[in-house]
Amino acid sequence: MISRSDFVRLSAALAGGMVLEFGVNGCSNRSSAVSAPKTVFQPSQWLVVRPDETVTIIINKSEMGQGVATGLPTIVADELDVPFERTSVQFAPAAPEYVDPLFKAQLTAGSRAIHAMWMPLRIAGATARAMLVSAAAQKWSVAPSTLRTSAGYVIDPASNRRASYGSLVADAAALPAPKNVPLKHPSQFTLIGRHNKRSDTLAKVTGSAKFGIDQRVPGMKFATVLHPPVFGSTIRSFDASKAKQVKGVTEVVQLPDNMGIAVVANNTWAAFQGRLALTVAYDNGPLAHTSSDDLYARFRRLAVSKAGAKVALVRGNVDATHGTVVTGTFESPFVAHAAMEPMNATAAVTADGVEIWAPTQGQTLTQASAAKIAGVPLEKVKVHTTYLGGAFGRRCYADFTNEAVALSKAINAPVQVIWPREEDLQHDYYKPLALNQIRGVLDANGDLVAVDHTVVMDSIMTDLLGPPPNGIDVISLSAVLDTQYAVRNYRVRYINPKTGVPAGFLREPGANANVFAVESFMDDAAHVAGKEPAAFRLRLLSGAPRAANVIRTVVGRADKAAAGTAHGLAYANWDGTDCATIAEVSMSGQTVRVHRVWVVADCGTIVNPAIVEQQLAGATNYGLSMALMSKITLKNGAVAENNFYDFNVLRLKDAPRIDVHAVKSDAPPNGIGEAATAPVIAAVGNAIFALTGKRVRRLPFSDGLALA
Amino acid sequence: MISLTVNGAQHELDVAPEMPLLWVLRDELGLTGPKFGCGVAQCGCCTVHVGNQAVRSCSVPVGSVAGQRITTIEALGSPDALHPLQQAWIDEQVPQCGYCQPGQLMAISGLLHKNPHPTSDDLAAAISNICRCGTYDRIRTAVARATSSAANQS
Numbered sequence: 091m092i093s094r095s096d097f098v099r100l101s102a103a104l105a106g107g108m109v110l111e112f113g114v115n116g117c118s119n120r121s122s123a124v125s126a127p128k129t130v131f132q133p134s135q136w137l138v139v140r141p142d143e144t145v146t147i148i149i150n151k152s153e154m155g156q157g158v159a160t161g162l163p164t165i166v167a168d169e170l171d172v173p174f175e176r177t178s179v180q181f182a183p184a185a186p187e188y189v190d191p192l193f194k195a196q197l198t199a200g201s202r203a204i205h206a207m208w209m210p211l212r213i214a215g216a217t218a219r220a221m222l223v224s225a226a227a228q229k230w231s232v233a234p235s236t237l238r239t240s241a242g243y244v245i246d247p248a249s250n251r252r253a254s255y256g257s258l259v260a261d262a263a264a265l266p267a268p269k270n271v272p273l274k275h276p277s278q279f280t281l282i283g284r285h286n287k288r289s290d291t292l293a294k295v296t297g298s299a300k301f302g303i304d305q306r307v308p309g310m311k312f313a314t315v316l317h318p319p320v321f322g323s324t325i326r327s328f329d330a331s332k333a334k335q336v337k338g339v340t341e342v343v344q345l346p347d348n349m350g351i352a353v354v355a356n357n358t359w360a361a362f363q364g365r366l367a368l369t370v371a372y373d374n375g376p377l378a379h380t381s382s383d384d385l386y387a388r389f390r391r392l393a394v395s396k397a398g399a400k401v402a403l404v405r406g407n408v409d410a411t412h413g414t415v416v417t418g419t420f421e422s423p424f425v426a427h428a429a430m431e432p433m434n435a436t437a438a439v440t441a442d443g444v445e446i447w448a449p450t451q452g453q454t455l456t457q458a459s460a461a462k463i464a465g466v467p468l469e470k471v472k473v474h475t476t477y478l479g480g481a482f483g484r485r486c487y488a489d490f491t492n493e494a495v496a497l498s499k500a501i502n503a504p505v506q507v508i509w510p511r512e513e514d515l516q517h518d519y520y521k522p523l524a525l526n527q528i529r530g531v532l533d534a535n536g537d538l539v540a541v542d543h544t545v546v547m548d549s550i551m552t553d554l555l556g557p558p559p560n561g562i563d564v565i566s567l568s569a570v571l572d573t574q575y576a577v578r579n580y581r582v583r584y585i586n587p588k589t590g591v592p593a594g595f596l597r598e599p600g601a602n603a604n605v606f607a608v609e610s611f612m613d614d615a616a617h618v619a620g621k622e623p624a625a626f627r628l629r630l631l632s633g634a635p636r637a638a639n640v641i642r643t644v645v646g647r648a649d650k651a652a653a654g655t656a657h658g659l660a661y662a663n664w665d666g667t668d669c670a671t672i673a674e675v676s677m678s679g680q681t682v683r684v685h686r687v688w689v690v691a692d693c694g695t696i697v698n699p700a701i702v703e704q705q706l707a708g709a710t711n712y713g714l715s716m717a718l719m720s721k722i723t724l725k726n727g728a729v730a731e732n733n734f735y736d737f738n739v740l741r742l743k744d745a746p747r748i749d750v751h752a753v754k755s756d757a758p759p760n761g762i763g764e765a766a767t768a769p770v771i772a773a774v775g776n777a778i779f780a781l782t783g784k785r786v787r788r789l790p791f792s793d794g795l796a797l798a
Numbered sequence: 799m800i801s802l803t804v805n806g807a808q809h810e811l812d813v814a815p816e817m818p819l820l821w822v823l824r825d826e827l828g829l830t831g832p833k834f835g836c837g838v839a840q841c842g843c844c845t846v847h848v849g850n851q852a853v854r855s856c857s858v859p860v861g862s863v864a865g866q867r868i869t870t871i872e873a874l875g876s877p878d879a880l881h882p883l884q885q886a887w888i889d890e891q892v893p894q895c896g897y898c899q900p901g902q903l904m905a906i907s908g909l910l911h912k913n914p915h916p917t918s919d920d921l922a923a924a925i926s927n928i929c930r931c932g933t934y935d936r937i938r939t940a941v942a943r944a945t946s947s948a949a950n951q952s
C-alpha cells in the first residue's frame with residue numbers, strides 16, 4: 091500500500107512523469123535509505139511501470155468479491171498492451187486523487203466500479219503506452235506513428251527492432267504526458283472480454299488472503315463492542331466488574347457519542363466473554379414499544395390515507411383512466427446484510443496521526459470521520475483497505491471504523507474491534523421494511539394503460555448521504571421511478587415513514603423490495619388480461635430494446651418446466667443493466683424449493699466474462715435468501731434475531747442450479763453486481779402463483795405463504 | 799499448559815482449556831486462515847481438521863483437542879502442491895469474496911475422507927457452510943471435478 095506521505099511525494103513529482111520510488115509496493119515502512127531509489131515510470135496516479143517489466147495498478151475500489159482487483163487492472167493492461175500476468179494491484183490510499191468521478195468520493199457502491207473507472211483507466215493505460223512509444227521513437231529517431239506495441243514491447247516493424255517497456259522507463263518518465271490519446275477500438279481488445287480468471291483465487295483457496303479481521307499490528311489489542319440494543323436508546327449506567335474479571339480482559343471503555351461499551355482484551359474470545367459479562371442500564375427512546383407488525387400496520391394506514399405522500403412522478407392522467415382494475419399491496423421486511431466477515435476494523439491513533447486497516451467500501455468517509463474523532467487534519471489519517479469478506483453495501487458506513495479509532499485513542503494502543511455476529515445482525519443499516527401499493531388499469535385489449543404506485547419505505551440514502559432533495563428518495567423508489575415499462579398514465583407517490591430504524595444500501599437497494607411488488611403485480615395483471623407473462627411485458631417494452639432482448643433471451647434459454655414444477659418470470663432494470671430471470675419451483679406443503687434458475691443480463695461491454703457470471707449467480711442466490719427465508723424482526727425497538735440459527739440464509743441444500751448468460755454488447759460497461767438480486771425474488775413468487783394460484787404478497791415467502 | 803500439534807508444529811500454550819480452538823489458532827498462533835463467522839457452529843467459516851475429522855473450531859474447547867493433530871487451511875495443500883479441491887476451486891473459479899472458502903474447503907476435504915465420491919445430494923446433506931456470495935453452484939461443480947479427477951489419478 092502506498093502511504094499518504096509517499097503518495098504526496100509521488101504526486102508532487104507527477105508533473106514531469108518522473109518519480110523516485112520510495113517503498114511503493116506495500117513496504118512503505120521499510121527504510122528507503124537501504125536501497126538506492128530506482129527510477130520508475132508513473133504517468134498518472136493509476137499505474138507504475140518498473141524497469142523489471144512489472145506494472146503496478148493502483149485501484150480506488152474495494153475488492154469485496156465482485157472482482158474489481160481483476161477487472162480494473164484488465165482495463166489498464168489492455169490499453170497499455172502488457173500481459174496481464176505482469177500486473178499487480180494495490181489498493182489506493184484515501185486521497186483526493188482517487189475519488190470516483192461519479193461519486194466524488196472513494197466509495198465502492200452501486201455496481202459502478204467498472205462503469206465509473208472504464209474511461210479514466212483506459213485513458214491512463216493508453217497515455218502510458220503512448221509515452222513509451224514516444225520514448226522508443228526518440229531513441230530510434232523514427233516517427234511514433236510507425237511503431238506498434240505488443241505484450242510489453244514497443245516494436246518497429248520496419249527495422250524489426252523492439253524495446254521492452256522496462257527498458258524505456260527512464261526515457262518515458264522524462265516526457266510530458268500527452269492529451270487526447272486515441273483509445274483502442276473494441277475489436278483491438280486483447281484482454282477485455284477475454285481475460286477470464288480472477289487474480290485473487292490462489293490466495294483465497296490457500297488461506298493467505300488478508301481480510302480486515304486478519305490484520306495484525308505490533309502491540310495490538312483485541313476488542314469488541316456492546317451496542318444499546320433498542321434503536322435510539324442510550325446507556326444510563328453500566329457495571330463492568332464482572333467483565334473485568336474475565337481472564338485476558340484488560341479494560342472496559344465507554345465510547346463517546348453513544349457508540350457503545352468496548353471491552354479490550356488480549357484475545358478476541360476474552361473480549362467476547364467480557365461483553366457477555368457486562369451489566370448495562372439503558373434509557374430507551376421512542377421506539378421501545380414498536381415492533382415490525384406495528385410498522386406494517388402503520389404503513390398500510392399511510393398507503394391508504396396518503397398522509398405525507400410526495401408525488402414523485404406523474405405521466406398522463408391516472409385518475410381519468412378507466413378499465414379493468416388490478417390491485418396489489420406487497421410487503422417486505424427489514425433485512426440485514428450479514429456479510430460473511432463480521433464488522434471489524436483495526437486502528438492505531440498516535441501522536442503522528444491515525445492509521446486504519448479496514449474492510450471498507452468508503453475510504454473518504456472513513457478518513458473524514460476518523461480525523462474528526464481523533465482531532466487531526468485529514469492528511470494525518472491513513473486508510474489501508476484490506477480484502478472485504480463480503481459487503482453488499484454494509485461497509486459503505488463508518489460506524490465500525492469510528493469505533494476502532496475512538497477506542498485506540500482512548501486506550502492509547504493499536505486495537506482491532508470485532509463485532510460478534512449478534513451485534514452485526516442487530517446493528518446494521520437495514521434494507522428497510524417496505525410496503526408497495528399498486529393499482530393498475532387494463533384497457534379492452536388487455537394492455538396496461540395506467541399504474542398508480544405508492545411506496546412506503548424509509549429513506550435509504552439519508553443515513554449515508556443526508557436527506558434527499560425535496561424529500562423524495564430516488565433510491566427508495568428504484569425500479570419504480572425509472573421503470574422501463576411505457577405505461578401511458580403513471581403516478582408514483584413516496585411516503586417516508588421515518589421509522590427510526592437505521593436504513594441503508596443493501597444489494598439492489600430499493601429495487602429489492604420494489605421489483606418484488608412491480609413484477610408480482612405485472613404477473614397478476616398478465617393473468618387478468620389473459621396473456622403470457624413475457625408477451626404482456628414485451629407490449630410495454632417496445633421502446634426498450636435491450637430490456638425486451640433479455641426477456642426474449644431468458645425465455646429462449648429456459649428448459650420446459652420439469653414435472654411437478656412451475657416457472658415464474660421477472661424482469662428489472664438496475665441503473666442501466668437489464669436483467670430477466672426465470673425460476674423453476676416446486677412446493678411440498680408450505681415449503682418452497684427452487685430447482686433451477688435462468689438469468690440473462692445486458693450490462694454492456696463485458697470486461698471479464700467469468701466474473702460477470704459469478705456476480706449474476708451470486709446476486710441470484712443473495713436474492714433467493716431474501717425471497718425464501720431472510721428477515722429481521724423488530725420487537726420492542728430491538729432486533730429479535732441473533733445469529734444464523736434464527737436469521738436464515740441460503741445454504742448449499744437450498745441453492746438451485748443457475749444458468750447465467752450475459753448479452754454480448756459494445757455499449758459502455760454497466761454494473762453487474764446487483765442487477766440479478768431483485769428479479770429472482772419476484773420470479774419465485776410468480777412460479778408459486780403458477781403452481782398454486784396463490785399470490786404471496788409478503789416476503790419472505792416462508793412467512794407470506796402462511797398469510798396467503 | 800496445553801500441548802497442541804498444528805500443521806505439524808508442536809505448541810505449548812498457556813490458555814484456558816475452555817477457550818475455543820478458533821481463537822487459539824487465530825489470536826495465539828497467528829493462523830488467520832480459519833475465519834470467524836458466527837461463533838456458534840452455524841456457518842462453518844472456522845472449519846479445521848482434528849485428525850481427519852472436520853470440526854467447527856469456534857465451538858471446540860481447545861482443552862478437548864489437546865495432544866491431537868490439527869490441520870488448518872494453511873496446511874491443506876501448498877501453492878506448489880495444492881489439494882485437488884484447491885486446484886478445482888481455481889479451475890472452476892469458485893471464490894468471490896473468499897471469506898467462507900477456507901471453511902468450505904476444510905469441510906469438504908473432511909467429507910472426502912469418509913466419502914471420496916459424494917453425489918450432489920451427499921454434498922447437500924453434509925455441507926451446511928454458509929456462503930453469502932452465493933458460490934454454491936460452482937462449489938458443486940468444483941467438487942465434481944476434483945472427485946472425478948482424483949478418481950482418474952488413483
Ligand code: FES
Pocket residue numbers: 833834835836837838839840841842843844845854855856857
Ligand atoms: S464461526 Fe464457527 S461455525 Fe461459524
Ligand code: FES
Pocket residue numbers: 155430479480893894895896897898899928929930931932933
Ligand atoms: S465467497 Fe464470499 S462468503 Fe463465500
